[in-house]
Amino acid sequence: MRRSEISIDLSVVRDNTERIVQLIGASELWAVVKANAYGHGAVLVARAALEAGAKALCVATVEEGLELRQHFHRARIIVMGAVASADVQQARQGRLECMAYDEVSLRILGRERVRIHIKINLGLNRWGLSELPKSLPASAVGLFGQFSHAHSDRQLTLKQLDQFKSQAHEAPGLTRHVANSSATFEVPDSHLDAVRCGSSLLGLSLSPSLRQKFPMRPALRWASYLAHTRRLSPGEGVGYDATYVAPAPMMMGVVPVGYGDGFSARLAGTTVLVGDEPALVIGAISADAFAVALNRPIPTGTPVTLVGDGIRLEDHLEFAHMTNWELCTALPTDQRRVYRSSLLDGQESRTTACT
Incomplete structure (x- = not known):
């Protein structure tokens, strides 16, 4: 007899993904599968999400991105965490898209012609530029931010969304993405060009009220x-x-x-x-x-x-x-x-x- 067994129902991941794709309309769904898809299995969850309509995969590290690249040769894979200078060449060779969060990372990634997503600090105060640089590298493809209270303070989230939109007006050619799972459900105006969902694909939710309004099955x-x-x-x-x-x-x-x-x-x-x-x-x-x-x-x-x-x-x-x-x-x-x-x-x- 097995001491214990964890099972992941991939059909549930697909169903949850399809529900979100329907909800967001013209926006793209990018599946967040960092930290081994929150312990659920990055490769399996990524495959189920892509099959159900996700258009890209988001991870936290270059190592996570390269692991996924071995399984998904054509998928867009976006590294949302900091990339060490020693890993930039690997990221480029692996066709990973990476986060630039300050002038140094913007310069290093741009020099190596890595596809760049520029992060704007909206108040979380971890990664991110305070404002959009006047000159952008030719390899810049995205502009994004991260809400600090998406599951707990709607008014602050709306304020941060307005802050992000004002910055995005200065770079109309970049793909805009700022919504996590909570914002995707609670703040439709935050959908923009793409939303980044991870926990909701797995049927997880921080907010009891959100679980009542948008019940997603746990996988x-x-x-x-x-x-x-x-x-x-x-x-x-x-x-x-x-x-x-x-x-x-x-x-x-x-x-x-x-x-x-x-x-x-x-x-x-x-x-x-x-x-x-x-x-x-x-x-x-x-x-x-x-x-x-x-x-x-x-x-x-x-x-x-x-x-x-x-x-x-x-x-x-x-x-x-x-x-x-x-x-x-x-x-x-x-x-x-x-x-x-x-x-x-x-x-x-x-x-x-x-x-």
Whole structure:
């Protein structure tokens, strides 16, 4: 029996992609597959998104872009993170499009004739020029920005959009893209020439209100099983340092998944499903196991759902106060830890390390 299994339903990725393509009309959808497509598998998710109408792929590093280039010879691949000067030649040879975020990067990328997307700082204050340079390299093809509060402050997002548009008027020939997943759904005026969506393709959303208005199906399911059960007497502790103490006679179970498998130690106290019954994670999570409180004796071997069947990745994120997609980007690809498979139209199509 496998300790745990992560499955990615690629038909769900396709369906979510098609919904966004319909929503944005004449704008292009660019699929963001950085960080191994947020732990879902960059190559498989990229392929599903391209098949469903995405026009380009966005990554964070040259290394990620070059990996995708091996699988997608004709696709546009855009590196949204900083490119070290030592990697510029590789980026050009790999036909990657790259971000220029200051005068130095603009000059280096332009000199090497790399296709450039110029980033304007809209208030996130990480990468980006404060204003558009008066002279642009001949290889400049795009102009973009990144909202700082797209999922939480509509008025500020609209202000940043106006700021971006005023800059874009100075470079009418460049492709304009500024919307992430949240802005794509919440701020239609931000669609411009292209939108950059990653989490929404996977059925992930930071905002509960957004999930209600635009329900996208989650593509990822993570399951394990009940490996052992034990009856506790009042006062007995569970796990290292006995961070949970039985308040009364109770049943508990052990699930063979831990933080070494990507189930963060910060998830102690979250909820999973044992069979179809909610169960509280109790005690400290160890490297390869966690414990659950059981309402009644349950047979070993009973399936345990960590993500799926109504248990969302976002639920765990909100419980543990984890940022963005910190949990799913940490999911391992080593099949010695977690068995991974992809599904196509509900049928397992192949197993993969999902890199």
